[in-house]
Amino acid sequence: MIEADHxxxxxxxxxxxxxxxxxxxxxxxxxxxxxASDRLEATHHPxxxxxxxxxxxxxxxxxxxxxxxxxxxxxxxxxxxVVPEHEHxxxxxxxxxxxxxxxxxxxxxxxxxKNLEVCSERGxxxxxxxxxxxxxSITDPHIKFNR
Numbered sequence: 719m720i721e722a723d724h725x726x727x728x729x730x731x732x733x734x735x736x737x738x739x740x741x742x743x744x745x746x747x748x749x750x751x752x753x754a755s756d757r758l759e760a761t762h763h764p765x766x767x768x769x770x771x772x773x774x775x776x777x778x779x780x781x782x783x784x785x786x787x788x789x790x791x792x793x794x795x796x797x798x799x800v801v802p803e804h805e806h807x808x809x810x811x812x813x814x815x816x817x818x819x820x821x822x823x824x825x826x827x828x829x830x831x832k833n834l835e836v837c838s839e840r841g842x843x844x845x846x847x848x849x850x851x852x853x854x855s856i857t858d859p860h861i862k863f864n865r
Contacts, residue, residue: 719766719767719768719769721747725743725744726743726746726747727750729741741753751768755779758781762781763781764780764829765780765781765784780832783805784802784829784831784832786831786834786835787800787802787803787825787826787831787833787834787835788803788834788835789834789837790835791839791841795811797813798814798817800818800821800825802831809821809825809829822836823847826847827850833846833848834847
C-alpha cells in the first residue's frame with residue numbers, strides 16, 4: 719500500500735515498479751488498509767508492505783499461512799522435510815539435515831515465510847531464522863527500497 723497524489727494505491731510489490739499490477743486506489747487510508755487486509759486473506763499473498771515514504775517501509779503485515787515454515791524430521795518418510803507449519807504440503811525432502819536447512823532457507827525467501835524453524839529429530843525447535851525483511855530491519859529509516 720502506497721500513498722500517492724491521487725490516494726492510497728494497493729498494488730503488488732515488484733522490484734520493477736512499472737511491472738506491478740495495481741489492485742485498487744482509495745481516497746481514505748483506512749479503506750485502503752481494509753482492502754489490503756481482504757486481499758491478503760482472499761489471495762494468500764504472504765505479506766503487505768505499508769510504505770511511509772518513497773523509500774521507507776513503515777510496517778509489514780503477514781498472512782498467518784506464511785508465518786512459519788519448518789525443517790523437521792518425518793518419521794513416516796524417514797527424511798528431513800521442509801513444510802509450512804499447520805499445513806500438509808512438503809516443499810522439499812532429503813536425508814541430509816544440512817541440505818534440508820538450505821532448502822528451508824530457499825523456501826523461506828521464495829515464498830516469503832516470516833520465520834523458518836529448524837527442529838531436532840525429536841521435533842524440538844533448535845533455531846529460528848527470521849525472513850530477510852525482518853533480519854535487515856526493513857522498517858529502519860536507513861534501509862532504502864525502490865517501490
